[in-house]
Amino acid sequence: MSKDIRIKRGLTLRLKGEAEKQVVEAPRSKTYAIKPPDFYTVVPKMVVKEGATVLAGDVLFFSKYDENLKFTSPISGTIKEVKRAEKRRIIEVIVDADPTDSFKDFGKMNASSSTAEAVKGRVFESGCGAFLNQRPYDIAVDSKDTPKAIFISAVTTAPLAADLGFVLKDKVAAFQEGINALQKLTSGKVHLSVDASSEEILKGITGVELHKVTGPHPAGNVGVQIHKLDPINMGEKVWTIGAEDVAILGNVFLTGEFRADRTIALVGSEAKDQKYYKLKIGANSSDLVGQVSDDIRIISGNVLTGTKLSNNQYIGFFDNTLSLIPEGNTYRMFGWLPFTYNKIHSNSRTSFSFLFPKKKYALTTNLNGEERALVVTGEMEEVLPMDIYPMQLLKACIAGDIEKMENLGIYEVAPEDFALIDYVNTSKLEAQDIIRLGLDLMITEVG
Amino acid sequence: MEWIRQKLDQFKVPFNKGNKLEKYAPAINALDTFLYTPNHTTQKGAHVRDAVDLKRTMITVVLALVPALIFGMWNGGYQYLHQLPEYAGGVPFMDAFLHGAWKILPMIAVSYGVGLGIEFAFAIFRGHEVNEGYLVTGLLIPMIMPIDIPLWMVAISVVFAVVIGKEAFGGTGMNILNPALTARAFAFFAYPTFMSGNKVWVSEASNIDAVSGETILGSLASSSDVPYSAMDMFTGIIPGSIAETSTICILAGALLLVLTKVGSWRIILSAFIGAAIMALIFNALPNMGIEGNALTNFPWYQHLIIGGLSFGIVFMATDPVSAAQTTKGKWIYGFLIGFFAVMIRVFNPAYPEGIMLAILLMNVFAPVIDHYVIQANINRRKKRAVSASGQLKTAV
Known part of the structure; x- marks a missing residue:
């Protein structure tokens, strides 16, 4: 039985620089990189050495604690460098790309008629296990688990994020095959949520529970949808996977090749040629946007949850948006006066920006104030459409009170669900960071 | 305006990290951030942030207080002057306002001076930034005092409210009692003769016998007649604490608070x-x-x-x-x-x-x-967990 989700609380942040609905083939990068830190809790164990040649689909490294969880090369080429940070932690595996890709042949497989074991083996062997995420905790999956359900969100609500309906429009067949494979991985159901745009494309998909989602951000967050459909209790595990990643996974079964095609929306007030670009996972951001000055911030992902990139750094594994916004390292005189500086969006009513709900803003990275004690109440609840008390949960995380965190619903949240709380809260509290630390504590204490 | 910024940056050098006046930085930062919203950019979490901050929120409350304060200054003068024979023909607005302001402005100055002094000292001592909460508290305290209260009593009430009512609990955001009311309660119990009775609510009433100054509640409690109409009560032309009398001015402030969701x-x-x-x-x-x-x-x-x-x-x-x-x-x-x-x-x-x-x-x-409200949420969650798996599993 499908269940429609109507979200009322939240905030759709309207920013300047939306991507035009046009797909362009991006120039091929010279180097690509897979970044182990993208896979939370994975400790990489390298399989290939610098100088080795790899095909697209060859294993680069696997998880030290789960040998089946393999991470494969998105392109064919030569391993250029294994970049390490402090304590020899691997942060980037950089591959010099061949001019054209040659693929490792996994062999075609019909997911529907194969055994669950064979399907699971193929998913993890081809590196598609990397696309899966586990809730609770928002971490990489354990290949030995069988989740109680799998959730896919094809709903776009994050600011300027790539429209998933548009991204998937030529990939429906692969998407269907991906769903067929995912069905074999879970003991329960595969849930697919769609918005108006992706419903057009995906309404014919079979083997899923289709849910129609409406409402402001964070309605598109898979965590919010899980909370509304089938909330996670202690001891339960569900998996999530990105919508475009389902098509990549389906392609492995249809063609026997790991084709790491990613459609990126280049967005933001500082971006030129705001369009959709077809490239491979792990592409170099500078090949798309060139060298940008220090006054502009490159964000791999959307402005709420993305990661800051410097010039020549690589786009994140899961990210399908590249946002360029101005840095805000300037002073503003008497910035505290209510009803001044109305060009900066505010969800509070102390700025006239609430009178123009349709207006689009060019926001900077300025913090617009300093961090303070928690004073204002009620503002966090307005942007978290879950049956959870966000401020109390954040305080429990700060205090490291595990029993309280559990009681208040820590298993149901991920940092991205608290991104809007980062944005709106008057005290400039780093809510995503606090939730991440809280989840880390739960992993070490509870597992 | 760029030169102000440059001068400020120059002035701040000795307070920067590693320099000798480093520990006094919260004090200087409080002044700097009052002039300029800092150039801090987001380092983690969301890359963009809302325009609102605690300063803006607190200033909005101060703005909401202004109608009641202005009225309180006028009423403070009017309640006294209209009882004098020389003003039998009516009290000019400015005469009343100036009389009230002359009494009330020093109270505000004392309240802010003493309170902010303590706040700055605690910020430096604890090494955190100065919180803006006192901007509101410091204005509220004089507004809820009788007009003739001696300034030193205001000062002592402020000290008690800020130190015992707020900082003892950890500062802004951690206090259990409203600091402004803590100040008033302290004054009420420590100096009852200045805080209650029928002589304190009108300026000079305790010095001049001809001036009476009983509040409506005082009259009611002693079962005497109330000489005011409902309209007087609503507009606030009645004796009372400085800014509490005018319901209409308070509602104007309430409107601002509610519209801004503060x-x-x-x-x-x-x-x-x-x-x-x-x-x-x-x-x-x-x-x-x-x-x-x-x-x-x-x-x-x-x-x-x-x-x-x-x-x-x-x-x-x-x-x-x-x-x-x-x-x-x-x-x-x-x-x-x-x-x-x-x-x-x-x-x-x-x-x-x-x-x-x-x-x-x-x-x-x-x-x-x-x-109890949150416990209901927790119980809901536990019940759901039990119905899902037949038993309650917890980590601890």
Whole structure:
């Protein structure tokens, strides 16, 4: 039985620089990189050495604690460098790309008629296990688990994020095959949520529970949808996977090749040629946007949850948006006066920006104030459409009170669900960071 | 304007990290950030942030207080001057306003001076930035005092409120009681002769016999006649604490608080409902064969517009730190404040006005209210877990 989700609380942040609905083939990068830190809790164990040649689909490294969880090369080429940070932690595996890709042949497989074991083996062997995420905790999956359900969100609500309906429009067949494979991985159901745009494309998909989602951000967050459909209790595990990643996974079964095609929306007030670009996972951001000055911030992902990139750094594994916004390292005189500086969006009513709900803003990275004690109440609840008390949960995380965190619903949240709380809260509290630390504590204490 | 910034940056050099005046940085930063919103950019979490910050929120409350303050200055002068024979023909606006301002501005200066001094000292001592909460508290304290209170009493009340009421609990955001009401309660119990009776509410009333200054609640408690109309009570041309009298000016402030969502409309509305219901219950006593007295029989709508009830509800009960934090909790908290305020008014002749004690009482109970509201959420979650797996699994 499908269940429609109507979200009322939240905030759709309207920013300047939306991507035009046009797909362009991006120039091929010279180097690509897979970044182990993208896979939370994975400790990489390298399989290939610098100088080795790899095909697209060859294993680069696997998880030290789960040998089946393999991470494969998105392109064919030569391993250029294994970049390490402090304590020899691997942060980037950089591959010099061949001019054209040659693929490792996994062999075609019909997911529907194969055994669950064979399907699971193929998913993890081809590196598609990397696309899966586990809730609770928002971490990489354990290949030995069988989740109680799998959730896919094809709903776009994050600011300027790539429209998933548009991204998937030529990939429906692969998407269907991906769903067929995912069905074999879970003991329960595969849930697919769609918005108006992706419903057009995906309404014919079979083997899923289709849910129609409406409402402001964070309605598109898979965590919010899980909370509304089938909330996670202690001891339960569900998996999530990105919508475009389902098509990549389906392609492995249809063609026997790991084709790491990613459609990126280049967005933001500082971006030129705001369009959709077809490239491979792990592409170099500078090949798309060139060298940008220090006054502009490159964000791999959307402005709420993305990661800051410097010039020549690589786009994140899961990210399908590249946002360029101005840095805000300037002073503003008497910035505290209510009803001044109305060009900066505010969800509070102390700025006239609430009178123009349709207006689009060019926001900077300025913090617009300093961090303070928690004073204002009620503002966090307005942007978290879950049956959870966000401020109390954040305080429990700060205090490291595990029993309280559990009681208040820590298993149901991920940092991205608290991104809007980062944005709106008057005290400039780093809510995503606090939730991440809280989840880390739960992993070490509870597992 | 660029040169101001450059001068400031130059001036701040000795306070920067590693330099000798480093530990005094919070004081200088407080002044700097008052002039300029800093150039800090987001380092983690969301890359863009809302324009609102605590300074803006607090200044909005200060703005909301301005109508009541201006009226309070005028009324402070008017209540005194119109009783003098030389003003029998009417009191010019400026005469009344200047008399009031002459009394009230020094109180505000003392309150801000002493309070901010303590706040700065604690910020330097604890090594955190100066919080803006005192901008509101420092203005509220003089506004709820009788006009003739000596300045040194204001100063001592401020010290007590900030040190014991706030900093002892950890500073802004951690206090249990509303600091401004803590100051008033301290003054009330420490210097009762300056805080109650029928001589303190009108300027100079204690010095000049011809000037009388009984509040409406005082008259009611002593069962004497009330010489004011409901319109007087609503506009506020009555004796009382400095800024509490004018319901209409307070409602103007309330409108700003509610429209900007800085003050909780739930608390304001439910508190007025609570007060009205309690007053209606008292009004109904004669129908039940109980005679009652002047206070119980005082019309319910007039209960809402006299004394400090509306000022307390709008500006003190809505203090987010000491109020209930959950939405349901806010309804309960507000309702009980109004309910108890009128109850204390009627039942306790020693405290003609009940709003101060009602708010302080509910401040103490706010965490309990929140606890039960949140516990309901927790129980819901546990029940769901049991129905999903047949047993409750927990980590601890």
